[in-house]
Structures are given as structure tokens and as C-alpha cells.
Amino acid sequence: MTTAATRHKSTEASKDQGLQQLHAAFEPALEQVNHLIIERMQSSVPLIPQLAQYVVAAGGKRLRPLLTLASADLCDYAGDRHYGLAACVEFIHTATLLHDDVVDESAERRGQASANEIFGNKASVLVGDFLFTRAFELMVADGSLEVLRILSKASATIAEGEVMQLNATSDLTTDEATYLEVIRGKTAVLFAAACEVGAVVADQPTERIADLRNFGENLGMAFQLIDDVLDY
Template structure:
């Protein structure tokens, strides 16, 4: 058994492994973002220029190759996954009133909320055109279901926002919807296009699901512990919006009455003053909730690796294993 790639280089290893497919995928993304309505390619070009690791399409490409797919269907479907992801980002940034995305001004900050929502709709529509062109009802089912689940996760987050009575179960439901669903779909379709048996499709779905949960848990911890440059958005955004994430839930659960009063004031009442974010971080550190969140991410990472174990050792499997550690190592 070969060791998994070093987390610092795991993304590079995965990208190099499917580079030809990824280049074809990127060409298709740019091509399908074109429209005679000039604002659409302008806003799309802004998104492409902002970069992005393309983790989700990379998962589709690598999973398909690991499963022995030798055609090109996975390239278009990887582009489809990225369209769905980008559409949700556009909508999320409007809902969250985010000023930054990947360290650059967000599309809504540059173009306004209305164009961002409408171009997000355009990208969703493009994704479904690509799915229909693929012709597989199974693939259409997986990606359409994921799209609906993402929307449900976002709405549930809106409902639980500013509510310190939110349970861990509800929080997990949110992140399983808004993040893990697309990771799971992205990897599962790799097995479907390769016409692999259901047990392999389910294993890849489990891998993607657990990877997606781990990814979001780390993101939620980073919002209280990263630098702005490392996070690619403003540190403390979740705090300012009153989002109930696992570090907050654990801190609230361990809090004394005075601390609970603080959390209710800043999250439920949104009565925030200078220094409150620093106090929130200090409370999380004293209660160990950031470390606990990362430990939970590692548990999900271990489940993701276990799901890969049914596949024979190969470069793609090792690269997919490396991505698990890459996602968690961002918290260092």
C-alpha cells in the first residue's frame, strides 16, 4: 500500500493526475458560460478570474478514472457539477451579503444582487442542459436530487440562523445539504458513468458525503481561527450573520449562564459591538470547541477513507485519499 500524498501537495497530485480531463472540462465551462446577453459572460468571467480549486469536478474526473471509465462523459458531467456549485455560490453570497469570495470582491459586490441571482439561475439551467445531453436518467436523478438537497440545506440554515436552540442534528442536516450533497453526487456519478455495480457507487457516495461534511466542519472552524488571506473571505462572517455552526453549538452547550447571555445577545439579538468577535473566539478556545470541531472533521475523514477501501490500489485512489487530509489540513 502506498502512502497518501502529503496534504500540502495532495491537490496538486490529483490535478496532475487528471490534467488533460480537467483542461477539457475548463474549456467546456468557458464555452457554456457564453451568451449573447453580454452581462452573463462578463459576470462568469469574473468568477473564473477569481480562481477556485475545482475540487468537486476533480472528484468526478478522478472517481470515473478510478472506476475504469475510458470515455469522455465524465468531462461534461464534471463541468455540470461545477455549474451547480458556482450557481449556489452566487446565490449564497447574495443571501449572506458577502463582500468577498476567494479573497476577491464577490460577484454581488461588483455587479449587484439581481445580476448575481439571475446568472446563478442561468448556470443551473446550463447544468441541466448538460445533464440532458448526457442522456442518463440515473445521472440526471443524482444531480437533480443533489440540487434540491442543496436548496433545502440553505433554507434550513436560514431557518436555524440566530437560534441558539438549534440542535447538532439540525446543524448536521444543514451541512449535509448545503455542502456534502454535491460532494456525494460528484463522486457517485464517477461510478455510474463507468457502469460499476451499485456497491461501488454507494461507496463513492459515502466517500463524497463524509469528505463534504469534513470540509464544511473545517470551514466553520476556520471562520473563527484563520487569517482572511487563508480563508478567502472575511474572518467572522458566520459570527456577524448569526450562523449557528458546530463551534458555536459546542461553546453554547458548555457555557455558564453569563456566557449563554453573551451568545444570545450577539447571535439571536444580533447586538454586536467591537471586541465581541474576539470574545467569542476566546470563549471557543477556552472551551476547546474549535479543536473539537476539527476532531469531528477527522472522524468524517476516516469514514471517507474507509469507503475507498473497497477499490483496488491505484494512483486515483491514492489521490482521492490525499484530498481527505488536504481538506482537514487547511485547519493547521
């Protein structure tokens, strides 16, 4: 008889296998992105890189930057702009994790003590803000107003999604439509943006950009749905 625990393990194994294949396919490119992330985390204020490195080293999947790299590759992009944008996407994601753990009063993240548990809420919020500014520096450095529009809009929508979740958590009348809107905002839009900018830097037609954006959003919705289900 198949138990919930067995299904959980099977789902996790399938997710890990697919992610390992993606990592293997883009390992050299991801190494460049990781170097850029470490470089941009540096600051003359010691606590900033210390806290940021703690979060980055906590075992993140780098799924969102991988989507940017994979989308650009799918579109036969031969330049190097996607490295900076992949790092940008990861900075946005990491900043939201720091803020999210403070809002949720989380003591654990990825199986270890959360940053706010170790360094305190104030430091976590401020370093999250720092990482957001690094993300916007990378957007500006890319030089594309379209990229800036996509990623800044995604950042705003993520914040809206988090506020919606805050309201919905204590509302017993929250329905399915509201839940789906929450996860679209807090998770799926960044998946969508990660895929979209990979196509934009490759100068793809509007239709293909939309296809990759929609793929990213649907993947993000599925990712969050599964993540939420596995909590129970």
C-alpha cells in the same frame, strides 16, 4: 507552543498539497472540463459571461469536478461522458455560490470582492439561474435518467440546506444534529453526487456506486467542518 494560527497554516498547507497532487494527476482531463465550462458560459447577453467569468476566475479549487474525474478513473472508465458531468457539477456549485453570497449579503469571496458586490444582487441571482440551466442542459445531453436523477436531487437538497442554514443562523437553540444536517445539505450532497456520477457512467455495480457516494458525502462533511472551524 502550537497556536491556533500555526495549526491553521498547517491545515491549509496539507489541504493545498493534497489538492495540488489531485490537480497534477488529472491536469489534461481538467483542461478539457475548463474548456467546456468556458464554452457553456457564453451568451449573447454580455453581462452573463462577464459575471460568470469573474466568478470562475476567482480562484476556485475545482474540487468537485475533480472528484467526478477521479471517480470515473478509479472505475477504469474509458469514455468522455465524465467531462460534461464534471462541468455540470461545477456549474451547480458556482450557481449556489452566487445565490449564497446574495443571501448572506457577502461583500467578499475568495479574498476579493464578491460578484454581488461588483455586479449587484439582481444580476448575481439571474446569472446563477443561468448557470443552473446550463448544468441541466449538460445533464440532458448526457442522456442518462439516472445521472439526471442524481444531480437534480442534489440540486434540490442544496437549496433545502441553504434554507435550513438561513433558519438556523438566527436560532440560538440550533444543536449539533441540525448543524450536521445543514452542512450535509449545502455541501456534502454535491460531493457525493460528483463521486456517484463518475461511477454511474462507468457502469459500476450498485455496491461500488454506493461506496463512492458515501465517500463523497463523508469528504464533503469533513471539508465543510474544517472550513467552518478555520473561520474562528
